[in-house]
Amino acid sequence: MSARRATIADVAREARVSPSTASVVFSGKTAVTEATRAKVLEAAERLGYAGPDPRAASLRRGRSGIVAVVFEEHLGTAFLDPVKTLMMDGLTDGVAPIGAGLLLLRDHDPSGTGPTLTTAPIDAAVLIGCSGLLRESLDAVAARGIPVVVIEGDAGEGVPRIMLDNRDAQRQAASHLASLGHERVALLTLPTRAARPRGWIVDSEPLEIDVTRERLLGAREVFASAPAYAAEASSMDEGFLAAREILDMPAPDRPTAIIAQSDLLAAGAVRAAEDLGLRVPADVSITGFDGVVVDGLAPYELTTLVQPAVEKGRAAGRAVAAMLEGEPPPAITYTCEFRVGNTTAEVPGH
Amino acid sequence: MSARRATIADVAREARVSPSTASVVFSGKTAVTEATRAKVLEAAERLGYAGPDPRAASLRRGRSGIVAVVFEEHLGTAFLDPVKTLMMDGLTDGVAPIGAGLLLLRDHDPSGTGPTLTTAPIDAAVLIGCSGLLRESLDAVAARGIPVVVIEGDAGEGVPRIMLDNRDAQRQAASHLASLGHERVALLTLPTRAARPRGWIVDSEPLEIDVTRERLLGAREVFASAPAYAAEASSMDEGFLAAREILDMPAPDRPTAIIAQSDLLAAGAVRAAEDLGLRVPADVSITGFDGVVVDGLAPYELTTLVQPAVEKGRAAGRAVAAMLEGEPPPAITYTCEFRVGNTTAEVPGH
DNA sequence: TTGTATGCGTTATCAC
DNA sequence: GTGATAACGCATACAA
16 A cells, blocks of 8 residues: 555565565575575565566666567568568577567657667667668667677678578579560569659669669669669559559560569569459569468469578577677578579560 | 776766766756757767666666567467457557557467566556466566556456457357358367367367457357367468368268358368368358458458457557556457358358 | 675756 | 756675
8 A cells, every 4th residue: 555666675674584585586596495485475475566676677687688679661561571470480489598578669760759779678689671760779779789680781880680692582583584585574673762652763763772772683683774663562462553554555565574572562463464464474474582472372373582581580589699698690691592483484475 | 998888977977067967968858058968968979878778767767668569379470360460550559659669478488588577677568368377477567557458358357458349240140141041050260278289179178268269159149059170370271271170071961151260260261162172152151250351362252250450459559558647448349340241152952 | 595785877856 | 057866676796
């Protein structure tokens, strides 16, 4: 009934032991007589003490048991992306040994009220991509000695990265199309920057998002002047809308192939082609990226690049765990596996 | 170069101001002369001070800016469920006004090393479902005065709930089937408890998960003796496997309808029926639950119960936000909307 | 095994 | 607008 909530000091007093003894009873770090243990627990019960305050404990320990996961986008949409979901899956796995919880954070919090990399009580951070905005807060985090790992992004010197051979991989897909005789190829890309409306990419446009840029450059190594259209997100709906514009022209000019930067976009493109009365792959070839299972695309099986998404997440988790133990940060690059499906074929009239 | 990291006290000393003044410069809670502000910032710069330590700040303030989201299952799989994803979406929305981050937690951490409801520095908690195990830690949380809201679960007296009319809703679907002449109906349910292997539910079996129980009881109000088979999770694969067993018998005994407790399960069941050479809905009627878009199920459109998943998450977020402001906890019940698709029809030979 | 003493880094309160 | 002071609640080194 006291206005103030009971603290461990109160419990110690009530149990007639010292604060440190009471503390030890709860932390279990040192052996305690069964008798005193019971005394303390009993006193705690009487006072309605619910165990050590995590805030105070984390200050004292210097650890909060929390790892931040920073997304570039709205959190709700992040989980609509199967690749992100798989990465989260691996991430939970990777941090399990150190028993950390995952705190969902946004790269740039538009509300400005939320916790950020610099204001949240975190032990480490995993960045999914890394925009310019984020780079600033990163200095503060580094200054504090908080381990940071970035998955597919460049967070500057000294920040270990979990990488993917995006450029090489995308080039393989492009080469595959070239070998099938395709020449008029269009690129269907992920967003080039946050909150960009869908539309054709102009040459002068900065490609702020690493994944988008690398995959685009990989494709252009084969098709140097291929036009590129950026979707607003990685979803079938976006792929559908984008592909409808891309394919919206008479036959001689219409692209004979679309290189999509994600499987969801590719799946949407397949739908769009069908919608326009085009056959895949007879009239239009389409490649994806990710190698995720796209529900309901059967009987199509995308020609795509299979990336180890779960493994990437797991590696990131393990990396921050290692760094928290004082071990050196590993830098890892994963490679994609090119998989030929039935959405690519020789160019029409070949 | 010092072994110790600089604190705000060091900065104050370096800038020749009091600690409180230095603090105010960073928190911005009080007006400060531009001159002193510059002095302090400069000193911070020199000392490599990266701003207030969130751990200490949260101890002092009594707020960490973190809201826990507690799942009953492996976190990775939680995001494979579209309903959960939608709820998370709404949840981020709901807590945005108080600017809180979401900490992902598991109901029962098997590793035992992770942060839990009682050891994590949280301001509030949102439970997705509530198992018996969780109930214990809940007392501790309540004792600490931390607001808790539960979505679709019973967390005991005094814990406000965001509910769904599961029982009534499921009864509607059952009545619909009854009105179409169905009599031999099987139930395809969600798990009855954590980590239960898939298989037929026996009468004596405790139904620990509220959603499963309520929907089952709703269906049994119409088909009192309908056999029920529990899947291991809510996925198309599970639905497929379960339905194959359910439908694995000669025609006179085979169920003419399956009431699935989720759209994913229903979609899997549709596939299983096709696989067995049965037509949907001519030979077998199938109903779902959730009203989510199941990619690739076209041309089928499930007869299902549409639930406001995003709204549920948002309501939960708003509820904890309100409670943190000292307002009384709202208790909300949402209702499903019954939607007839093309996966249900009159019983064969009617 | 238990107790004593101290500091973790901040911020709220109040007086000036 | 600025400064002095006092918590916030705990865990650890060390002594007993």
